[in-house]
Amino acid sequence: MGIKLTRRITAYGIILTLVALGFGALISSSTARQFDSQWQSLAKHQDMSPNWRRGNAASLGQTDAHLLFKLAFEATTREQHLTVSPAYLDIVDVGFLDADSNLIETIIKGDSTSDLALDHSFDIGQLVFAIPPLATHAYIEISATENLQANVNLVSRSQLIRDNYLGLIFKSSILMVIAAAAIAGIMACIWSGQVLYGVFGVHQIAWFCLLLELSYFVPSLVPETVYLNSLLLGATTIVTTVTGTAFHWQLLRQLVRAKWLNGAFFITILVTLLNLMMYLFTDQRLALMSNSITMVVATVSFIIAIPLTPSQDHRQAFILRKIIWAYVFLMLLVVAAALSRLGFGNGALLPFVYLFALVTMLLLGYMLFIRFIVQRRQKTNALATAKLVAATNNQLNLHVEEQSALLSMLSHEIKTPLTTLKLLIFRSPIREQLSYQLKSIENVVDTVALMDHLKSEFINEEIFDLKQLVQAQWRQLQESTGLGKQLNLEVATDKLLKGNRLALEVIVGNLLSNAQKYGTNSLVQVRIRSIRQQLVVEVENTCTGLAVADTDLLTKKYYRADNTSGLRGTGLGLWISRTLCEANGYHLTLDVDQCIFTASIRL
Missing domain, CATH: 3.30.565.10 (Histidine kinase-like ATPase, C-terminal domain)
Structure with missing residues (x-):
């Protein structure tokens, strides 16, 4: 029953992930791009290059350079919007020009601004800029503390509204699933007293906060929180690394036996906390880069070391065999997220970050559920065995009591005639021989009687x-x-x-x-x-x-x-x-x- 239920839950999780992936793909492919887009990177104190690259998406990695986009589109009386994602870029400076290259309007948004013009209807997961009616060109300059990656699009108002509603459904569904997982983890910890479930719940709470910050939902409602949201985003990114490391520490210390395990996880958490201090008080960009490097180095090390480490016992080895594929896949996914910038706080497009959070939650939940099912079966089998042993012991004790009663009765019944025989042979000419034989019989009776009193009369x-x-x-x-x-x-x-x-x-x-x-x-x-x-x-x-x-x-x-x-x-x-x-x-x-x-x- 437990295995069937596990497979069913896993299948539902895969279906949910595929549905979410479909929503993400739908959101990320908003429109047919009816515009010409080019981009280039611009380092500090460097003049603009005449060489532009075609495309509406670019990724520069961890850098203090700026990303420039040059867009050309047809003027129209229809209401159109320019979207830039993700929403948590530091500064997005957009200038709209007419056909004669005259500047019509400049709009600045981003984490490092205190702009009050955020649109609560659309600035969720992306930054939206209304295109003036006579505009035919746009120049965009983007900077970021984290990985500098951006995607620009041109959409109509109807498309924007549709994508916004689909995005809200997509994000809300994943947030509700993660919130439910967090509550379940905390409740399981309280009910069972196992720290592992509590750490899982805390890790999901950290992910929930991180996704909420990534969505830009709070700044869209309260623009004054733009800078705070940006600060919390990077900090929560590193905190999530800490809680994830703590979860794996609690899980592996129960499954495998290794003296180095506690030390390795302690060092990983210590380095991550130092990254957090660096982020809050010194260099934010360096702290986030160090956090990604820490994730890669630690995860790759554990992927190599865990298969070579002996299990605690045969029961934990059985659990490890059941979850090893999910565990290795999760570790590879973490490495891929850190390296390819699909993870949190790395400038990835928002739908993929949500999907990453969903998939990792499902994998962690799967491992916990398999562990729970196996432990419950082992406990059930142990209780059944204990009941069988108890019943067998009771039966044996009953037989022993019956045997003891029989021995006591035989000892008493045999000793009575022995005493009579001793008196009868007192005047016999072969008294010594008969006495020796009777003494031998009496010794046997005494020895057998002694067996019945070994545990009760020798204290x-x-x-x-x-x-x-x-x-x-x-x-x-x-x-x-x-x-x-x-x-x-x-x-x-x-x-x-x-x-x-x-x-x-x-x-x-x-x-x-x-x-x-x-x-x-x-x-x-x-x-x-x-x-x-x-x-x-x-x-x-x-x-x-x-x-x-x-x-x-x-x-x-x-x-x-x-x-x-x-x-x-x-x-x-x-x-x-x-x-x-x-x-x-x-x-x-x-x-x-x-x-x-x-x-x-x-x-």
Whole structure:
């Protein structure tokens, strides 16, 4: 469902972009140009050249030169207008002449003027000049702080009105879409608490303000704001670079793992803020040029570096694969905008700037939406898995409880007749043999019963002497088995231990029992020493037929090595010891060196 919705939204976005492109093309091709137009550039302190180039559009790039147009057209009684776009040029000085080259009228408009003659009906996105009835020629001199690019046209009043209404529809539609995206980003940030959505919303707010300034709408209504609009236009251009960089920073820091990432984005934002300071307090033209260069260098660097950078994890790698085509296309579009002057504040024709804003918003929104869909699916799958695991654990716990109840019942039912048998064989001539057999059965029952209480009855901590504990367990073992083996106990420290005495009695008792039962000679070696401020107990005995590879298996439940055939046992002793060690933070290691088996407990 999410993928289908994403494709549908993307398709709608493409359709909207194509419609907007159609409006832009319609606006930019206003009329059949029934006039002759030539142009040339004029540097400071340079005389006008006799060499003119034909055309009604020209682009000089970042320069302090002036752009001159010379137009010739037929005089008519019909009302006609001369349009110059974009509207945010510094000075547009138009002089109209009659057939005898006599000056009829001079009109000056632009960002660096305080002219009050702006027409609120038509000076939106372009500057409109009414052509006097007897005029047959016009000279236009244009200067700009930013990229010096201009397009001149001759239109009738009806064409001007039509283009104006279509332009308002076109611009208003894109502004509403960007405003909706900004509101959605801010609301998503508040709802989810994710900074990325908030940065997206702020970036779209910056774009909304920039497009509003580009449209020249406010100065057309309040001419006194012409200079302020010009100042804010360049400043907002640089601010938009800052917010765009911040968005990519927040996005990539969640997707890829790179130590250089934060530093690179921090430097980019710092340089852009320095450009903003330069724009506000020193050289505006140099600041805007530096801003474009910063965009190109940073974007190209990220395009090269990101594919070579590892992802944070497999989930983020999956998201990155889903959005990589949109991300690369967006980066290439930013580079193209900066280099070809199709971006904001670079003197491009206004419809293309609006389209650039729309396309970048759609691409950023697409990446956020794909990321949201993937994360929601991953979260849904994780919740489903967690529910399944919880249900499985509940079922297992139920089985464990049933098993524990069965073991408790069997232990109780078996011990009762064992006690009776002990009394019955008291006067038997084979009492010792029968007692040994009954004791073996009782040990098995006790071991099985112990399994049921490993996690509930071994929570205890006290201070005690480890040497005395080992000796007490050995005496108890000798009394129950009577195998006649000897204990060699070496104690290299008199340090007392604060720990779980009950658990250690079971652990040490099991290790001594194994050493006594499976040792091939009559000696069991036990060492107690201190290593790096930790007490260590080592139980050592000789053995045969035990491989090093078997040591990892000895602590598994019910496992018995090949060298134990013919000897009674449950395969639970070392498993119980390991379980108790893990529960109390002790470390049990088993090792075989030639014929010596060593069990070591680090406390």
